[in-house]
Amino acid sequence: MSITKPEKPRRRRRSPEEARREALASARTLLISGGPNAVTLAAVAAEIGVTHANLIHHFGSAAGLQSALMGSMVADLSDALDAAVARLRTDEGAPLELINAVFDAFAAGGAGRLAAWIALSGDLSHLEPVREAVQALVVAIQEKLGLNVDNPDETIGSAVLFIALGAFGDALIGAPLREMLGQSEDASRRVTASLLPAFLAMHPRAD
Template sequence: MSIPDPDTAVRLTRRRRAPDEARKEALVSARRLLLESGPDAITLKAVGDEIGVTHANLIHHFGSAAGLQSALMESMVRDLIQALDAAVAHLRSDAGAPRALVDQVFDAFDEGGAGRLAAWIVMSGDLELLEPVRGAVHDLVEAIYQKFQAEGEQARHRITAAVLFIALSAFGDAVIGPPLRDMLGRDQDSARRMVARLLPTFLY
């Protein structure tokens, strides 16, 4: 009995698909590789093998591995903006305590890998990729400003400090939270509780 050639098995999994569908599948695969193994795992071969398309097909869509990585960054930035926008909408429609706000921002950085994305962008040095997030961050500041009925520029200064505090904490928790909590014997919710307890010192 002959042993199947792995390359043959890969070719047999290939199927025709619309260009948009192939591009979306490639980005989903690339995101999974990023979250599981880091940016070095995002290669045209790895993505092509996983979704069953040729190297030439991915070159056609993205130009190069760097092009694929750039497209993934842009896609994840859009997701982060949507998550922050959702936090703003929740904040404006819900009368929740500071913990609700903390959960929204932590979720924005944790779900979908936005925290790791931010670390990847910073390490790559291409900070311009984060520029589209600016508007979402400003909207978050404005929503907190309106919700807590703050008045004057001094209050706005406190709120920007609060957003910085929450975002930095959420980013750190998303990137290194699990192993650090394990080292310290803290539960999964501990960082969120800590930030929620300290947040009123900024807002009131």
């Protein structure tokens, strides 16, 4: 009985933009499924059917590929946080809507793993594009809730930190912890949403 080997992706001509886009999509999938160590030139080349030399041409090295992947995923995270800001400014959603927006930003596309990867690499410069999005979220929450506080950045910043840390932790290890504790898939989000009003209630609203 012969064993049929899976076919490798056929090589085809691609424009430089297509090659980079496909390589980054493959690298993202590998990051989500296998972690940072799975993101190698050889693995990506085999996945999309190009040569190792071809990827070297586009990215220079494995570090270049990983850096490009970080940049792409950080841009997606920044866009997701911007969407959360827009939703907060235009909708009358309950706190759970805000929580869902931030949790989705960290969960979708592996942003939680990306943040861990960047933190462990020690090069936090990759997170600079996220800074403006996070600061915009602080301003949007202040505007939405009309809080009258002496230091809104510190007050609302603490709330955003609380939400973001919960979203980050949930994206990384939430699933196995929920299974161990017999909790539902949205348990972390509901707990965070229930605590947020109590946190903000300590500060009076502006008249």
